[in-house]
Amino acid sequence: MPQELRAVAWTGTGLALLDQTLLPHRAETVHVRDVDTLVDAIRRLVVRGAPAIGAAGGYGVALALLQGRREGWTDERTRAAVARIRAARPTAVNLMVCVDRVMTRFEEGPDAVLAEAAAVQREDVEANRAMGAHGADWLLKRIGEDRPLRILTHCNTGALATAGWGTALGVVRELHARGRLERVYADETRPLLQGSRLTAWELAQEGIPHSVQADGAAAGTILRGAVDAAVVGADRIAANGDTANKVGTVGVALACADAGIPFLVAAPTTTVDPGTATGDDIPIELRDEREVLEWAGVRTAPAGSRGHNPAFDVTPGRLVTGLVTERGVLEVAAGELPGERLR
Template sequence: MPQELRAVDWTGSSLALIDQTALPHRTETREIRDVDGLVDAIQRLVVRGAPAIGAAGAYGVALALLQGEREGWSAEETQAAVARVRAARPTAVNLMVCVDRVMARFDEGLDAVLAEAAAVQREDVEANRAMGAYGADWLVKKVGVVDRPLRVLTHCNTGALATAGWGTALGVIRELHARGLVEVVYADETRPLLQGSRLTAWELVQEGIPHYVQADGAAAGTILRGEVDAAIVGADRIAANGDTANKVGTVGVALACADAGIPFLVAAPTTTVDLATATGADIHIELRGEDEILEWSGVRTAPAESRGHNPAFDVTPGRLVTGLVTERGVLEISVGELPAHHLR
C-alpha cells in the first residue's frame, strides 16, 4: 500500500475509525468521542478484527475518562462505562485483554492511560510484522514448492483493517508477495457481512496482489481440486488446547485442508491466546441479528416464516490446525495443551 492504513487512530481527544461498513465503495472516517459511540461502532462492525478492536478498546478507556470529566462522572461510573466497552463483543479476547491492560493504569490518570493505549497499538504492528516473516518462512518450507509462487486461500479479513497495522494472516500473505512468492489468493467472500469480498479484496487491490473472490461454499472444492497450496486465517480467540474461534466458515476450510493434506495456518498475536479457556467448547459464540442472513440490502430473501441462525464465529478443533504463528514464531500444534512458555 502507498501508505499503511490505520483503522484505529487517536486524534488527541477522540478516536478516528475507518468505517468498514462503507468499504469498498467509500472510504470514510468516523470520529468517536464517547463510550456509546465506541460500543456502537464495535457492535456494528465499523471497527472489526480482534486486534483492531483491542486497540480501539484500549483507547476506549481514555474516551471514558474524558467523557467522565465532561459529564461529572464518579470513578465508579467511569469504570462502569469502560466495562461496557470491554463487553461489546464477547468472542474476541483481545478486546478484554487490552482494556484490562490499560485499566491497570487507570488510577494514574489520562496521560498514563494514553501512553499504555499507544503501546498496545505500537506493539500490535510490531507483532504483525514479526508474524508475517515467521509465517512466510514456515509456509515456504512446509509447502516445499521451490519452482513457483504459492496459491493461498484466506477467510474473512485479517489485514491492516483488522489490526493496528500490517495484518495477521493477510500480513503473512503481504510478506510472501513482497518476496515474489504469491501466484494467487483465493479470498472467501465470508458471509454474512462479506468481509472477504468487501475488505480483503479491497486490501489486495491496494497491494496489487492477484486474487479471486469466491463464495464460502466454493472453498472446500477449490482446495480438494488441488488449486490451493495452503490456507491462512486469523483468530478471535485461541483456547489452551489449540481450538481456534474465527469467523464462521473457517472450520470448513480447515476440514478441507486436512483432507487434502495441505497446511492450515492460524496467524494471531499472543493477545489472542486465552490460556484460561480450556477448550473451544468454552468460547462464547456471538449470535448476530437474523436479518443479516434473511435479507439482502434491506430486501427480504427468505420466506416471512423462516428464522435465521446467524453465528458470527465457529471453532476449529486444534487437531486441524497445522501451525499457529505468533510474534514469537510458529508452533506446530499437537492435540493437547499449548505450551505456555511459547505464548506468554
C-alpha cells in the first residue's frame, strides 16, 4: 500500500480514518473528533479488521478524554463513552484488549493515553512484520517445493486491516518479496466484498499477481489442485485454537483438510483470548439483513424473504494446520493449543 495511506492515524486533535467503504474507487479520509462518529465508523466498517479497530479503539480513549474536557463531562460519562467504543463490534477481541490496555493510563490524562495508543499501533506493525517472516518460513518448509507458491486468502488482512503491513496478507507480501509467490486467489468475500474491493486493491498496489473469485469457487479451486495453501486472518482465537474469522472461512478450512494442504491462520497474540475456552463461546456479530437482501440499495430478494447475515464463522482448531503470531507458528491441529502456549 502506498506509504502515505494509513487505515488509522492520529492528527493531533482526532483520528483520520481511510474510508474503506469507498475503496477501490475513491480514497477519502473521515476525520473523527467525537465518540459518536468513531462508534459509527467502526460499526459501518469505515475502519475494519481486528488490529485496525484495536488501534482506533486505543486512540478512541484519548478522543473521549479530549471531548469530555471540551464539553465538561464527568469521569463517569467519559468512561461510559469509552465503554461504547469498546462494545462497537463484539466479535473482534483486539478492540476490547487495546481499549483496556490504554485505559490503564486513563488517570494520567490525554498525553499518557496517547502515548499508550501510539505504542499499541507501533507494536502492531512490528508484530505484523514478524509474523509475515515466520509464516513465510513455515510455509516454505512445510510445502517443501522449490517453486513459487499459489496462495488462497479470504477477506482482507493487509495494511488496511491493521496498523500497517498486514497479518495473512503480510505473509503473502513476504513471500512475494522473496520471489516465492506465483499467484494469490482472493475470495471476493460476501456480502461486502472486502476481498474484491480491498484485498485486490492492496495486491494491485504491490504488483502481486492475483485472481478474484466468488466465495463459492474457493473449495473447487483448492480441490482441483490450483492452491498450495490458504492463509487467513482472525478476529478472535479461543484457548483451544477455534478461530473466528470472516464468514466463509470454515468452508476454506474444510476444503484444505480434504485436499491435504496447509490452512494457516495469521494473527497477533492480542487476538488470542485465553478466557474464551472454545469457539462456542465466541459471540458472532449479526449484521443488518439488508446487506444480503439488497445490492447497492436495490432489493434483490423477494419482498417476503428474510436475511441471515452473520459477519463471522468459527473454524474448529482441528482444521487449523498452523497459527502464526509474532512469536512463531503453533501447529494447532497437532495439539499445540494457543491458550497454553501464548499465556
